[in-house]
Structure formats: C-alpha cells, structure tokens
Amino acid sequence: MxxxxxxxxxxxxxxxxxxxxxxxxxxxxxxxxxxxYLHGHAQIIPGLxxxxxxxxxxEKTETTIGPEEGYGPRDDSKIVKVERSQLxxxxxxEVGMILGATGPDGQTMPLWVIGLEGxxxxxxxxxxxxxxxLSFEATVKEVRDATEEELAHGHAHGPGGAH
Numbered sequence: 001m002x003x004x005x006x007x008x009x010x011x012x013x014x015x016x017x018x019x020x021x022x023x024x025x026x027x028x029x030x031x032x033x034x035x036x037y038l039h040g041h042a043q044i045i046p047g048l049x050x051x052x053x054x055x056x057x058x059e060k061t062e063t064t065i066g067p068e069e070g071y072g073p074r075d076d077s078k079i080v081k082v083e084r085s086q087l088x089x090x091x092x093x094e095v096g097m098i099l100g101a102t103g104p105d106g107q108t109m110p111l112w113v114i115g116l117e118g119x120x121x122x123x124x125x126x127x128x129x130x131x132x133x134l135s136f137e138a139t140v141k142e143v144r145d146a147t148e149e150e151l152a153h154g155h156a157h158g159p160g161g162a163h
Contacts, residue, residue, distance in 0.1 A: 005143040006056050009040035012146050012156045013052060017138040026128070034141045036156040038085055043155060045070050048136055060139045071127040078125030079114070093121045 007013045012038045018029040037043040039052070047069030067073045086094060101123075115122030127144045135159040150157050 003059055004056060004150075006054050007039050007052050007140065007143050008054070010146050010151060011039045012036055012142075012144050012150060013140060014142040015023065015026050015052065015140055016137060017048075020135040020137075022133050022135075024120070027134075032141075033159065036142075036158065038146055038150055038154065038156045041154050051136065052138060052140065055140045055143075057140050057142055060137070062135070064133055064135045066133050067131050069153045071129040071130070072131075074126050074131035081120050081125050082123060082124070084119050084121055087121065101125065 003010070014034045016030045016034045021027050039049065045065065047065030050069070051063040051065075055061060062082050075150065084093070087099075091099075093099070094115050094117065095113055095116060098112045099113065100108045101111050103109045109125060110127075111123040111125055111126060112126045113121060147157070
C-alpha cells in the first residue's frame, strides 16, 4: 500500500462494509474478512463504486443507493414457471436455491427459486435486492495498484478477492 493512494480505475481496494435495508436491518456485510475488488471493472454495484472513488485507506463513506445504481429495478417478466421435468433429474429444488441458466447470448445467469407449486418451480431472474434502496457503510482498509495478472483476469486476487 502506498501512503496517499486513492481508489480509482485499475486500483485494488480492500473494504469493510455493511448494507442495510430500508427498514435498517443489516442484510450483508464483509464480516471478519474485508473484501478486495478491482475498481472500474464492474465488480461491485455502480453506486457503491462511485461513492468509493477517490477515497484512501482509513476513509469511510455512508451512502444510500437506489435501484438504478444498485441491483436494478424489479422486472416481473424475469419471473418464470418451469416444470420440474425441465430441470436436471438429480436436482431437488428448494426455495432460496440459486440455479444457473444459460441465456441466449451463452452467458450463465442466476435464477433464484422463489416458489414450488406441485410439479412447477417458480424462478426469478431478478437479484433478491433488485428494486430496493440500500444503505451502505464502507471503510477503506487498503488501496494498491492492480497487478498485470489481476488486470488480465478482471478481478482482485488474494485475501478478500479471488484465489
């Protein structure tokens, strides 16, 4: 870590964070392991990335982020019902389970199981936090230059990042 280094594009930032719902309930946090991410590479939601831009080690931000810069607005067209027979035979779906589906562009997208209705499974392509205002508290623990390997892979490596 270089003293005075600030979060910006192609920097690896390590942060401790907590997220609260509109009701004030903590719905996510970094816990005991701070999270490392590669700034400017869509690894965190846009609103949080903007709030962290320009901060250095030891600095803190508190911000409320709406759906537009968070997990997006809810889209009811992303809720689908499929017959259990369309799922792998060895899969026993349960509410809360996350399944991966291949989209038309070949990308894998997550689908959350939100209901079971007899032989029908109700899946939701919306992120569970879509459509919600979220309050973030984040403290910057470290800022450093990304390595060539991290830039090539598009994510931070090491503790708090990918291994």
